[in-house]
Amino acid sequence: MANPYLALVETHAALLQKTDAPLFADLSSLSPAKDNAAADAPVVVIFAPHPDDECIIGALPLRLQREAGFRVVNVAVTQGSNVPRKAERWAELKNACDYLAWGLRETIPGGLEAVTCKTRDGDAAAWAEKVDVIVKLLNELKPAVVVCPNDNDGHAAHIGTHYLVVDALKKAGHACQLVQSEFWRAMATPNTLIGSNSVDTADLIAALACHVGEVKRNPYHLRLTSWMADNVRRGAEVVGGAGVAAPTFSFGTIYRIDRFDGQQIAATDKKYVLSENDDIRAVLS
Template sequence: MPLFHTLSPHDRVLVFAPHPDDEALGCGGLIQHAVALGAQVRVVFQTSGDNNPWPQRYVEQRWVIDEDCRRRWGARRRLEAVRSVETLGLQAEAAVFFGLPDQGLTRLWQEKDEQALALHVAELQTFRPTLLVVPSEDDNHPDHVGSHALIHEAMKCAGMNLPEWAYLIHRRWFCPEASGLTLQLTLAQKARKLAAIECHETQLFLSSSRFCSYARDQEVFIPSNPS
């Protein structure tokens, strides 16, 4: 089912990214497509990606990463995220940062953390999305699974039941042709997606080939409709 048949200029698309870079890797083409249609798009970065020690050790040539180091790294990654969303066609104001603990989203969901849920509920109620773009619950990364669960818990708290498209980055077994909505990227969209990925410079020092490989011809999303 082609993705472009399901989006409209009247949509309000709320993208959730557990870390800076997930917006470009998972749905950089979709964001461009929604912007081109005239839909409203906002990107919520649930964490700042500050608990990211190996790239930081490599870049800063230090072994011990303390709290000040993590804050500095998180600030750098937030700047990269803003450049990425601007590259994809959004204004800087379209990027929202929750500042939740990196590597802690599953724990926050399990504990039903009131502050984390309140941030998500407020965003849902303020932006009033018609479509959510979220990490897949089948992702291998615990923050992506926790992100998905937090979003669903927040929808329950807000009394909302919204359609969503899930993107899968850290893959378990998955056959997109069997169950996915496919967006075919143009050459220009693919190039812009690659440019957005390259905005995340901190992540390219150790993983450039892997990250840039996400600038593929297609993006696949797993749809879920409200019951």
């Protein structure tokens, strides 16, 4: 008997190898979302280590925006390490954020440099200057929810961004929900699996396709659904519990959500597995 899964594999492979998937150097062929948040809406701030990270881990902020009326602001901590590409990456990032109706802020013109633990451990004065930049943004934006990478996310700038944000939260004495994301390395103790519906998932991919130079180099956009599907596979058991039935939703993103009490992370024992139909506000309880 012929292998009945061969057609499935070949269909999936064809999607991953698409050469005609559109990229968006501008928004003329897209219909950007509108920011319908109230003037006094609570704010989610994403501290993205690089332009494009905001789209990859953006499922929870997008749902808080669309389902709970939050305003989302992306802070571009760096604009990448390739100096000749910085202006282009900023333009791509603006298109991505405009498409999702997310606000966008720089840290400093051109973005911060050397956001790593090497700087934190070896150059206290330079690190303090970076922390002060983030403190100023926290004091201005007053986020109810802060999103940043976890402290072992497999990339020096991601790990550095984690410590930069936590150090700034502590210096500012800012209390909030702290959402730690993952991409380059799986977290040891995630506690949240957020399902995304097809529209949200497609919108994150379209926003990611605005990062033209990055996805030409590495087609993150075509592989995002595979990553999100694997998150459901893994999150079912590392969040939901070993041996439990897997969620029925197709696409998900894994996080760790705790409270930052103004001085430290106050870890919670709560765990959340939310389908695309569950009330997203449950993660803020």
